[in-house]
Amino acid sequence: MTGAEVANALFVATILIYAGAMFAYAVEYAFDKRAPKRAKQLASVGTAGADAPDDPVAAEAPISPAAARGAGRLGLILTFLGTAALATSIVTRVIHTGRWPWGNMFEYTVGVALAGMVTWLILVSRGSVPRRLGLFATFAVTMVLGTSVRVYTEAGPLVPALDSYWIVIHVTAAIASSGILLIGCVFAILHLLKRRYDRQVSDGKPVRFPLNVAERLPDATALERMTFKIHVFAFPLLTFGIIAGSVWAHLAWGRYWAWDPKEVWAFIAWVVYAAYLHARVSGRSAKANAPWIAILGYAVMLFNLTAVNLVFDGLHSYAGV
């Protein structure tokens, strides 16, 4: 097997392992009835001891809460495994091509997936988020990986404009911030779901599928704060990535900013995220809309990552695929 084949095999393995992890998390999410409905304890998951299933519904469930938590632990192990496989796949590509691994859109997308998952694993390891929410993180990351397959490109050499150490600085910052923001976007969506769910419940309306999935989400306020924290962390990184990009543009193309489509959409994303940070401090109704702005921000990031390369004709067109 050549390096490229090994890298591809590991890539496929990653997707399969993540799919397994997703399933395991789904079991924990659905059947660990111990996650109670009272707000204070919503987050207490994964602690040993005192796990008597006193909930009658849980007692009837086909999978006991203890088994469900076992599934969650398996899910976490699989997530670590899959992430290791993904990282190894990237390293194998680096060895095979003898260059930095962010040379085309496929590699960029895979990098975003890795950054997103690493962010998630750090959050879980620090105990900042409950393990069972890994269901949503693995889902989002697997979707990103699935998309990347559509733009798969054979690992080849870099075009001269990319042959610079600025690729390490600029693209790594862009990938890392996109990965972190992906997780931020997941939290924004979860917050909105839970908020909607809470409103339905307090209005006494029945909650149907798929909204009833939100029952087991943590407290809506807590989700919103987590969303904010992730964005606060990622925003300076995004800013830095854009600044580094324009320094590089100066060296490679002779100008630091010329409203190339990629630059336009990076600017838009940055401004939208700045709007998000403002919305959060400008009064209650703006704050309520802030998660939507965050989601809009990610939509712009995704658009910039995919459509701008494929649709518009710009200097960044080496990334055409």
Place this chain on the structure above:
Amino acid sequence: MTATLAPPPRSKPKPAKRLRAFGRRWWHQLTAMRTALLLLLALALAAIPGSTFPQRSISAPDVAAYYDQHPDLAPWLDRVWAFDVYTSPWFSAIYLLLMVSLVGCILPRLGLHWKALRAKVPDAPRRMSILPYHRTLAVEANQSLARAVLKQRRWRTTVREAEDGTVTISAEKGQLRETGNLLFHSSVIFMLVGVALGSLMSWYGNRILSEDKSYCNNLQQYDEYGLGAWVDETGLPQFCVTLDDFDAEFTNGGPTAYDAAISYEAAGEEGEYALEVNHPLNIDGTNVFLIGHGYTPVVTYTDRYGQTQTLHQEFLAMDAAMNSEGAFKFPDANVDPATGTVDENAEVGFDAVFVPTFDDSTAMLLGTNPELENPVLALTAYTGDLGLADGRPESVYAINEAQIASGNLEQVNDEVEVIGVGDSMTLPDGSSLTFDGVEQYAVLQVRHDPGGPVVLAGAILLLGGLLPALAVRRRRFWIRWNPDGTVETAGLNRNDYDGLDEECDELTAAIAPGHEPPQASSSDESIGSQQ
């Protein structure tokens, strides 16, 4: 606008006063956070058309092509500045409003922050138990130890002694957050000033330069250039550049490196430089960039009388495989050496496609490999009047279509003739064109932008302000010795963050050794607190 206001009836307030109230209301509105939010979103929205329509500032030919494709729509789009989005009145209006809003936001806050930095830390409320963090100590606490601890941890403190013997130390930390925030917002303006300076004081020129050719820095010698409003074209720095050698490296049919060996002469000094993409040459603050390359076929035309002329003609690449197009024009050909008279229809021109790697095993003319492996020229010859004499500027890369259409130029061969290096194409009149070989050219961009470093400095300040603006936590802490001998501590968050209780408990323990922080209650702040 005041002129249009009718004189008000006597009973109403004076116009000046009304105007001031009106102005104040609008100023308030404009500098409100919500307005900033809306303007930011509007700016994002307004930037979009710049990526969907070709922009003159980036590529005027693309705009012209758009005009050709959409002859009805294009003039309308042009009327709303769709091809000049970033200099359009509506885009400018949004960002100028945003800047005004920003200044209106920063100035008062600068004043307030300046005062806050020197003001005393506010006292705690009488009933400290209303604060989010509050403890009544069961042990003694020493005042000088408390001060030392707070000082050592860089809290800003104010001590107050009340008449009844109450002593309160008020402490505050995290002013850097607001400092960072103000720095961040100011640097947005700073960067914009840099951009404005750049557009007024910068200039650039693009020059296609074949191997062994030289040119000097003045506008006539550039293929394309742009000057800022404050740039004096006679004041451009003096230097000359020669392209000694150009080398393109390929791996698996893709370019991996371009190297342009250049020598230059500036202010009596001579130098050599290996110019590469990403490695500009700096001559006294003016940068020379390598931004492209191409092929220069060399041909010799031998006319009916046996006179020869050699042309080195740069061709423009049409695709990534460097299939290129261009033209060879010989307006002075076919002069009878005996009589000195020019035959009618004597001018000769060739429309040509240059293919770096021609594959004769397929029917395709265009190649897929940008390397020079089997270069050919595909030629169409024309004789007649090339149309150069009328003085109108015209493309050196194509034969004048209008001359062909008007019948002044006649196409000689019906089928395109493909010749390799060393081969010739012979015309019916006995003259011939020989493909001598291929050279390369580099596309150089020379740019001087004094605004660039200002923008970069602004960007670094912006990042330097952003980090504390987001990461620093503002909080206050109080410790009070009551006349009845009890000691209380309290803490307050000035911005939303986790861990106030933990920090204050730790601080209390440091001030009052022996104080046992209560078992950490399961706080509902974090979604993940595991216990």
